[in-house]
Amino acid sequence: MNLPLYQRLNELICIRNTGPVEVLAEKLNISPRQVKYIIKKMRQDCEAPICFDNVRQSYVYTEKGRCDFKFRANNKEIVTEAIDEALKKYFSPLILAWCLLPDLIKEIAILTLAV
Incomplete structure (x- = not known):
């Protein structure tokens, strides 16, 4: 060849x-x-x-x-899908933690005050 x-x-x-x-x-x-x-x-x-x-x-x-x-x-759809899946897989837990962070801080503060 x-x-x-x-x-x-x-x-x-x-x-x-x-x-x-x-x-x-x-x-x-x-x-x-x-x-x-x-x-x-x-x-x-x-x-x-x-x-x-x-x-x-x-x-x-x-x-x-x-x-x-x-x-x-050239399948832009396949690439876009792969990126979306990666974002969901790796960033969804971080976003969830970020959203729950204020509540978590309050709970920790309440627990430390109780001790």
Whole structure:
């Protein structure tokens, strides 16, 4: 596997500037047959959702994302959900303690006065 070649192809696909197979082959300095093979491998091995957009005359990803040996979608929802869960898990007890702190201080003061 020629990683710089795959990376360059990924960049061109991300910016939707590959052109048809013959043009892409020239950009990558390889044969059109090699281009087709690499795209096939990226689809199979990396699960990259690549298709040719006839309007743009370029290969494109059908989902927002990138390919780094395995296609990874840009899922803001997943990231947001993970952050929300972390905030709830770690900060909810602190917020609860902060809210109960005045009452706790009063109880401690009452107990110390009783002694």
